Amino acid sequence: GDSVTQMEGPVTLSEEAFLTINCTYTATGYPSLFWYVQYPGEGLQLLLKATKADDKGSNKGFEATYRKETTSFHLEKGSVQVSDSAVYFCALSALNTGNQFYFGTGTSLTVIP
Amino acid sequence: KAGVTQTPRYLIKTRGQQVTLSCSPISGHRSVSWYQQTPGQGLQFLFEYFSETQRNKGNFPGRFSGRQFSNSRSEMNVSTLELGDSALYLCASSLDSAYNEQFFGPGTRLTVL
Numbered sequence: 186g187d188s189v190t191q192m193e194g195p196v197t198l199s200e201e202a203f204l205t206i207n208c209t210y211t212a213t214g215y216p217s218l219f220w221y222v223q224y225p226g227e228g229l230q231l232l233l234k235a236t237k238a239d240d241k242g243s244n245k246g247f248e249a250t251y252r253k254e255t256t257s258f259h260l261e262k263g264s265v266q267v268s269d270s271a272v273y274f275c276a277l278s279a280l281n282t283g284n285q286f287y288f289g290t291g292t293s294l295t296v297i298p
Numbered sequence: 299k300a301g302v303t304q305t306p307r308y309l310i311k312t313r314g315q316q317v318t319l320s321c322s323p324i325s326g327h328r329s330v331s332w333y334q335q336t337p338g339q340g341l342q343f344l345f346e347y348f349s350e351t352q353r354n355k356g357n358f359p360g361r362f363s364g365r366q367f368s369n370s371r372s373e374m375n376v377s378t379l380e381l382g383d384s385a386l387y388l389c390a391s392s393l394d395s396a397y398n399e400q401f402f403g404p405g406t407r408l409t410v411l
Contacts, residue, residue: 219399228302228388228402274341278400284392285354286331286400290340 187212191275191289198265198296206260206292208249208275216277218242218251218258223272223291232260232273265296300324302403304389310409316377319406323370323391329353330372331400332364335386344387347372348394376408384410 192207210216217236221229233242238253247262258275275289303322311317323330331354332344343356347366364374370391376383386407390400 221402228404229390229400230402231399234399284329284394285343285346286390288333288341288343 187214187216187277187279187285187287189275189277189287189289192292194272194291195293195295198294200267200296200298201264202296204260204262204265204269204294206273206275206294208258208260208289210256210258210275210277212256212277212279214279216279218249219276219278219286220247220249220258220260221274221276221288223274225271229274265294267296267298270294270296302389302391302401304387304403304406306406307404308407308409310411311379312411313379313381315379316375317379317408318373318375319387319389319408321372321374321389321391321403323372323389324401327391327393327401328370329392329394330366330370331390331392332372332374333388333390334358335388335405336384341388344374379410381410384408 188211190209219234220232222232223229233244235242235251241250249260272291272293274291278286305320329348331346334342346354350366361377366372386405388405390402392398392400
């Protein structure tokens with residue numbers, strides 16, 4: 186079945202460091218891919234998305250490129266801030282599975298000043 | 299546009315009781331999904347409703363049930379509560395398409411004593 190595998194955390198970085206959170210997926214169809222962020226005490230918020238191969242999603246300095254050949258959607262940011270501390274979830278959704286969303290296990294990021 | 303709302307935000311129950319949680323989706327969204335989030339198991343899919351019909355179901359016991367009303371509002375019910383049901387229950391709504399993201403509510407924090 187469809188699934189998402191995410192890099193294990195927690196991840197701790199110094200402010201202004203480069204961030205990569207790895208995400209790979211398994212899907213029988215042609216999924217859309219998403220990154221969500223969850224701040225403490227809140228629900229999940231969409232960070233970015235890509236709906237077809239080679240699309241790049243971007244928002245608030247974060248980027249991810251839909252790579253069909255490597256079935257990956259890695260999240261990157263060139264310079265993290267303390268306010269980026271949160272849990273990040275990779276997810277997919279596909280028409281052939283009734284638009285059900287499949288989430289990764291989440292990666293906790295802490296950015297220290 | 300108002301976001302997804304969930305009520306109540308916090309609940310404390312004792313083992314053996316039952317509980318009903320409510321979710322109001324974004325206006326125009328007909329798909330509502332429910333998730334259970336715990337530190338140990340992460341984000342787990344419970345079920346999804348679309349136009350008052352359960353369309354997808356996760357791997358949870360029959361004690362977990364839900365329904366959706368004609369105005370797309372949804373409720374989930376947990377009967378015979380167990381200690382392990384303590385979790386954050388998240389509701390998400392979306393337009394019915396694999397290209398459309400899910401919008402999450404703030405969640406209901408359920409504590410079972």
